[in-house]
Amino acid sequence: MEMSGVGPLTAALRMQNVVQSSSRWAQGQQYRPWTLRSLKLQPLSPVPSDIEISRAQTPKPVDQLAQEIGLLQEETEAYGRTKAKVRLSLLDRLREQPDGKYVLVAGITPTPLGEGKSTVVIGLVQALSAHLKLNSFACLRQPSQGPTFGVKGQRGQISTHISMLEISMLINESFNLHLTGDIHAITAANNLVAAAIDARMLHEATQKDKALYSRLVPSVNGVRRFSPIQISRLRRLGISEIDPSALTPQEVSSFVRLDLDPAKVTWQRVVDTNDRFLRKITVGQASTEKGHVRETQFDIAVASEIMAILALADGLGDMKTRLGRMVVGSSRSGQPVTAEDLGVSGALAVLMKDAIKPTLMQTLEGSPVFVHAGPFANIAHGNSSVLADKLALKLVGEDGFVVTEAGFGADIGMEKFFNIKCRASGLRPNVVVLVATVRALKMHGGGPNVSHPSILSNLSLVVKGCSSNLRKQIQIAHLFGVPVVVALNVFKTDTQAEIDLVCQMAKESGASDAVPCHHWARGGRGSVELAQAVKQAGSQPSHFQFLYSQETPIVEKIRMIAQKVYGADDIELSPEAQAKIDYYNQQGYGKLPICMAKTHLSLSHLPEKKGAPTGFTLPIRDIRASIGAGFIYPLVGTMSTMPGLPTRPCFYDIDLDPVTEEITGLF
């Protein structure tokens, strides 16, 4: 059936695109500065509330922003007026384009309140683009929706380290609502796998091989055929036969029975809500499930392995492969069972086909931002997506800058960025920006574990904090051969003496430079000094190297991280952990990188140990693996994967004016 009747208008439009794209193609091949129209801020004092700041700005239409940064019309898909997904075809068009400079923003060990890394990212990009007029892009993680309605600032404790402030630095309020639906897509995909697991166990338990086989490979109009997904399973089972009628009873049995051990199912359901009552549940209690009850749990959606895959995938094909490879549990005979064994991998790819496109947004000053993926920063690697970084590096071009962010302190987020994300992407960072606050340095110097920003000026605490935690975190970055610029996120309570002292000691500890940032009060203009320091450091040669090679045995990888990064004397493996390592080696997972699940409140495993602790042994309680995402994660202590709601959740203050459609209480 062929299609006809295209009117002159569309024809004309298409023609225009062709012309446009071919001319743009040529341009796209060499570097060209953007004609980015920046939205001017008029800083006021006292600084207005975040929501006021945000409301006072009118964003550029996203299609205008897209045009300004050199995207072709057919490379974007608008989602409303201020958001657009960017198609991956861009990577082909700009294949020959050299990448821009790659800047990672990490932090010292934070207080429970977080030290504002994401706001430094935004401030830095605004300074680079709106003030130094350099092409530059921010890559941020998508915040989980749950905490938005739970506890203010709680995001810090889970996947995405988003402060209330930086939300206001992005114009679009949907930033912490549905955005473009990526987390919802992950939830749908994750829970389809969970439903498939329990349904399959039930059907295997209640049917004989023959019945299972005739249902799994039904006769359609007299013909029985394996689906491509089933043929992949046959291959894994070493069965080359593709005629359903020619399988031996033994082969039929091994094909139809995943034989999942209910006690060894590792896949959990997820929901993007802080629902503490789902931390431990029993399912299958309806009579229709014939007594196949099972204890399980829900995690917060961003803890799903599918989120980690979205963040590490290199393209649609790679994502699909990783989704099929996910191990959901093991059989009674100890064999891993994958999503593809369940027959669900194709459907997962379909559910995720739009989520893989990064979402383009803008800062208050009109600088471009990609918001994409937001994996848990403890049981996963806590970095935004590889694809957003790659698209941004092509878009900014040779002399441009892409600023991305790693969750938690440098000992966790940065280490995972280097050893896991850069290994997966092949990208090499040029500069590390290490964010510090006087508040946190005082804590590391022996001061109270602050719960609010204002404590009195105290130089000796600052000195102790700088010579311990700050110095150690700088050294960690240098382990990887990357130059460090320290960004002191200045609070109005900080004294000039404290500010000067931190910058001086940071340089003495090996930082290429150290500067105070005033982006909170002054927006991009407040980060110009940082932007210049980053530009300078970016011009130096970077001698990037991994901390360990993939070939290193699992135990050695863990020990190297514990000793060189955390400062531990050694590690101590529980019997469970040792058993898991043996199992993973036997299954051929030994070459995967390590994703430590450790508290972010200390370089050690003990949250109360501030500064730069030494003389401790790091206990490895247990070890798990995300085979689809491609890492092994040792558990140091216990990690909650489902936050809760307090007595008065912030939703009490959240409201919508039905007439103006204005939202209150979200920030």
Add this chain to the structure above:
Amino acid sequence: MEMSGVGPLTAALRMQNVVQSSSRWAQGQQYRPWTLRSLKLQPLSPVPSDIEISRAQTPKPVDQLAQEIGLLQEETEAYGRTKAKVRLSLLDRLREQPDGKYVLVAGITPTPLGEGKSTVVIGLVQALSAHLKLNSFACLRQPSQGPTFGVKGQRGQISTHISMLEISMLINESFNLHLTGDIHAITAANNLVAAAIDARMLHEATQKDKALYSRLVPSVNGVRRFSPIQISRLRRLGISEIDPSALTPQEVSSFVRLDLDPAKVTWQRVVDTNDRFLRKITVGQASTEKGHVRETQFDIAVASEIMAILALADGLGDMKTRLGRMVVGSSRSGQPVTAEDLGVSGALAVLMKDAIKPTLMQTLEGSPVFVHAGPFANIAHGNSSVLADKLALKLVGEDGFVVTEAGFGADIGMEKFFNIKCRASGLRPNVVVLVATVRALKMHGGGPNVSHPSILSNLSLVVKGCSSNLRKQIQIAHLFGVPVVVALNVFKTDTQAEIDLVCQMAKESGASDAVPCHHWARGGRGSVELAQAVKQAGSQPSHFQFLYSQETPIVEKIRMIAQKVYGADDIELSPEAQAKIDYYNQQGYGKLPICMAKTHLSLSHLPEKKGAPTGFTLPIRDIRASIGAGFIYPLVGTMSTMPGLPTRPCFYDIDLDPVTEEITGLF
């Protein structure tokens, strides 16, 4: 803080919009035929597969479609290339515009396979717009995602009666994927309420009044203040005091304690996945929940009361009011507890603020379609949204046609459309199109409960089916004073004699007209005869009337539906049902309309009773209420609100080509 620095481009764009909109405004006030560019179909025989048909067409860019039907640029929000949300501000702009004709497509009692109502809707609208050149719009429900990956055709058994075929009649494959995220928004809102319920019960159980009060009304910078949501609760409690320090201990206690009875929580969690193991679960088993375990369940997302509210809401304000009014359970003293009592109503409105905008799509022939809401057709009213219909009626204008659809047979979907949806919207239908198939008529005539379309020609069975079920369903429509056109959905196995017989008998039974439809094989051209019949019937006066007045007592309303619509001798109330009725009357819910939860496979409560059964008594097992949506639903028999996955779910055939991004197996 004021915003400046808007470049000439945006300024120009804005100027243009102003001019455009003011000129369009004028036009908008009187009827004007669209300049709709239809996409021509070249029907082939044999008819290709649905997916081939769909792929063969290239949709118009949605912004072009929007322009063609008179939408202003600022009234749409694109979601990708082929979908756009339409802003409700349109209703203000076209306030003075007279509505078009309002056509409801209902059906006779269907076989388990469904008789293709939705395809008739699409075919009819294509005939009206592409062939008769009349402005016309289709309004469809959004399909649930769960069954897409479960059992083909299973949709028919749950909320949305979407056949595989009509999906192919809509170009956009995301029609049965995430679409524009409305169902995900409903899931997020529904589950936020659920999390709030359990967390609140826990906090009340573990804290004294004073502690609860100081947390619920905290001192911020020395000031204690009630939030607006809390003030609403005070009002409901009859407390006029708004100074937190001035409440009596008794008032404090009644304010802080919802005192929810765990055994009387009626709110369920939802997920848009066929997950049978969640039909009955136990939550709160983690030690952090201190033993507050509770038995509960998950429903499929479209069964959420929030979906019913989305479908019935008249605007943002109305939706917000309904969300706050939802009753989630009752207190130990028997008082209803609402979403607003939980403090969550504002957050719900924020989560739903985009979902309330209908999604514009197009048919294979380029005719406009609104896809919006898809409430369960048994425990809810199973109709698409009031707002989509209202927007469409303004857009088509005086001489145009809006074709909407009611779930299941006319005894269920049409009755609810009239008594619930039309009552809420104030809209009055002009024509009912009653869809019949020879296949179903033979079943009603005493033939087998067909499981596939082809059984031999049998005129006597057809006669019996026409004189029983078809005649009865026509009479039901006439109860409401609306003219009926019977649309015989022709299958290739139907004989001309059968077709002629059905049309003749339908007219003898009082139908204004009865015509065969060949839209499946010929698209819109195959429905031209139906379009002409509908146009003709639409020109006749409609004497619409409700079956019952709101003032009628609950029992009487139920009895009237049972006797006049179903043909029952009487009803029989269980003691539980009688007790609920007394409770609802006492709570002042007596004036709500009735939403019967009955099987769709028979006019009676017994699925096996085909034709037009008489001489039966309708048993009312229990009665529930959706106070936010605004109806009471008597349960006739048991209804499953969570479908399951079979041994071989259709996801085995669903796949994505990573290179072409082509989806296979979805249809």
